[in-house]
Amino acid sequence: MIKIENLHASIEGKEILKGLNLTVNAGEVHAIMGPNGAGKSTLASVLAGREEYEITAGSVDFDGNDLLEMSTEDRAREGLFLAFQYPVEIPGVSNVNFLKTAVNEIREYKGLEPISAKDFMQKVREKSALVELDSKLASRAVNEGFSGGEKKRNEIFQMAMLEPKLAILDETDSGLDIDALRIVANGVNKLKSPENACIVITHYQRLLDYIIPDFVHVLYNGRIVKSGPKELALELEEKGYDWIKEEVDSVNA
Amino acid sequence: MGYTENELAKDLENQEYKFGFVTNIESDKAPKGLNEGIIRFISEKKNEPEWLLEFRLKAFETWKEMTEPEWAHVHYEKPDFQDITYYSAPKQTKKYESWDDVDPELKETMKKLGISMEEQQRLTGVAVDFVMDSVSVATSFKAKLKELGIVFCSFSDAVQEYPDLVKKYMGSVVPMTDNFYAALNSAVFTDGSFCYIPKGVRCPMELSTYFRINEGGTGQFERTLVVADEGSYVSYLEGCTAPQRDENQLHAAVVELIALDHAEIKYSTVQNWYPGDKDGKGGVFNFVTKRGVCEKQAKISWTQVETGSAVTWKYPSCILKGDYSIGEFYSVAVTNNYQQADTGTKMVHLGKNTKSTIISKGISAGKSQNSYRGLVQIHKNASNARNFSQCDSLLMTDECGAHTFPYIECKNSSAKIEHEATTSKIGEDQIFYCLQRGISEEKAISLIVNGYCKEVLNQLPMEFAVEAQKLLAISLEGSVG
Ligand SMILES: Nc1ncnc2c1ncn2[C@@H]1O[C@H](COP(=O)(O)OP(=O)(O)O)[C@@H](O)[C@H]1O
Ligand SMILES: [Mg+2]
Secondary structure: OEEEEEEEEEEOOEEEEEEEEEEEOOOOEEEEEOOOOOOHHHHHHHHHOOOOOEEEEEEEEEOOEEHHHOOHHHHHHOOEEEEOOOOOOEEEEEHHHHHHHHHHHHHHHOOOOOOOHHHHHHHHHHHHHHOOOOHHHHHOEEOOOOOHHHHHHHHHHHHHHHOOOEEEEEOOOOOOOHHHHHHHHHHHHHHOOOOOEEEEEOOOOHHHHOOOOOEEEEEEOOEEEEEEOOHHHHHHHHHOOHHHHHHHHHHHO | OOOOHHHHHHHHHOOOOOOOOOOOOOEEEOOEOOOHHHHHHHHHHOOOOHHHHHHHHHHHHHHHHOOOOOOOOOOOOOOOHHHOEOOEEEOOOOOOOOHHHOOHHHHHHHHHOOOOHHHHHHHHOOEEEEEEOOEEEEEOOHHHHHHOOOEEEEHHHHHHHOHHHHHHHOOOOOOOOOOHHHHHHHHHOOEEEEEEEOOOOEOOOOEEEEEEOOOOOEOEOEEEEEEEOOOOEEEEEEEEEOOOOOOOEEEOOEEEEEEOOOOEEEEEEEEEOOOOOOOOOOOEEEEEEEEEEEOOOOEEEEEEEEOOOOEEEEOOEEEEOOOOOEEEEEEEEEEOOOOEEEEEEEEEEOOOOOEEEEEEEEEEOOOOEEEEEEEEEEOOOOOOOEEEEEEEEEEOOOOOEEEEEEEEEEOOOOOEEEEEEEEEEOOHHHHHHHHHOOOOHHHHHHHHHHHHOHHHHOOOOHHHHHHHHHHHHHHOOOOOO
């Protein structure tokens, strides 16, 4: 699905990703954990195609395509989805209008006819039920005046609508109460299939009680410094990140 | 992909005016220049009554004493009033009885504008009075309107057929002495539209006029007069496009609205005149005087979407004369490249318990300058007057400008006036968010801008709103920043 090799990226002259390697196959769920400022959001942004970051080395293969050569919108159209850590508000643009535009742009890219109004609304109903999103929110302006939890749920709703191949969830769990967390996780689990994959970026292991990862990676100082099975998350929860930092720093010393 | 300021600048230069073409219909026109003789020529051509000729001549005398206003936040080379043709009529003066009789080339023009009249008639039931170079060439749905006693015709026809109404109301809201351009218009206006809604009648369809400046160098001096008698209602649409031209074209229209007791007039404009090229060459000068008067419990709403013209100077206003009358102004003004717009409104509260609302959305792109100028005036006797103003500016680049000049004159202490203003730059985060969902940059901007203008677009009749959205998208094509 995606193969990241020796990825280096910097912003404003400061190197944030320092040779990151990660391979995710179809049907897998990978969790990326790590302390604040480790570069988790940076990785998500770079993969999604945010312009501010400069890629200084490395390669990313996305389903046979050179991801780094693709435009931001084409990455999305090819099935890469980012659930933002901080979803933006777009005043005056209804969620449904926004999504219909997105769905049709993606369809056009794939050479398909625009979706019919009926099919679209049917899908909206189905998917908003999946994430227990109040149908009123679907007709409100994108994220405008949404609570933190509603914004996160809206991200998962959008993901459900767009049916991506690879979804990257950037701290979708932060700011969620336990019920919302369960709902979001449920949504993600229901969308899971052998054809798609998911990278779950999180700070806490509690999300991983609901979304069971196949692999857990620790991102520290711009690199994946440790990978393991889902039990690694529990270990991190228990012991914190200091022991990893020490391990890494002693190797580098 | 993405964008930098440099790429942006390049993109903007590549824009072309989509409606830049010229219809090739022979026209019958006056020699260039302005003098008493020309005015007599126009009046005679139009077979006008003596009182109207006198009105014109008096206006001309007044105009000669006046100087062009300098206070607007716009800079341009003043038009040479002696280098303008003041009268130009399509040679084929015969009125069309049916749509089939209409000149095919004219139909083609309308098709290019995307306003196929056939389709409009079929789909929307809009009665269109198409004004092309000063003379109305097609009027539809007249019969149906006639049944209700509604008059909707060209100004010239109104002068012939309803001289009493015209004489009574013309110049009653915008006196010929009002300002430089209004005086000029009063002297040389060639045609326009007239509309009268009888007492208690609700006009069942949107009345619509498409203006179009066609003859190179022809100044266009339209006059519109809408009279809504007691308890009546009308929604009036005005939309414009102009072909591409090198020299500046002057447009100085006068629009007068009269809403008698309990009447309501909704006046919507989509203005899309040639804004000039990327270097600021050419384009229409749009100096318009639009004003309405509200009698008791009457209501006037101005809604405008302005994307065109090189220089715009325009302040649709309401005189809230009657107690409990209401004035509204909803505006989107887009400027790009070297366009300059100085627009806004005046709400003059004379009556008690009068209420006004101003929602202004300015969008500046390229190197353009966009100004809002508004005056809220509460007179001594206007107790309990209310005003709410909201003026938002959206900047697309770092090189453009937005300016807000709100003026308040309040002579009654019971008045309540609220003013809100914001300026924001189009968010890179918002655009990235759209791109990440697979939406192209163009579409993203169009979405964001339309969302930003929603309060105003919502005021437009449905079909017009769709057209306005398209226009916004066209005029901001490639203008990311
Ligand atoms: N726009 C920016 N300019 C400069 N530094 C940045 C910018 N964005 C992020 N950083 C820095 O990059 C590092 C990684 O940030 P981030 O990827 O957000 O970490 P995480 O998501 O793991 O908490 C941090 O040190 C942060 O300060
Ligand atoms: Mg982060």
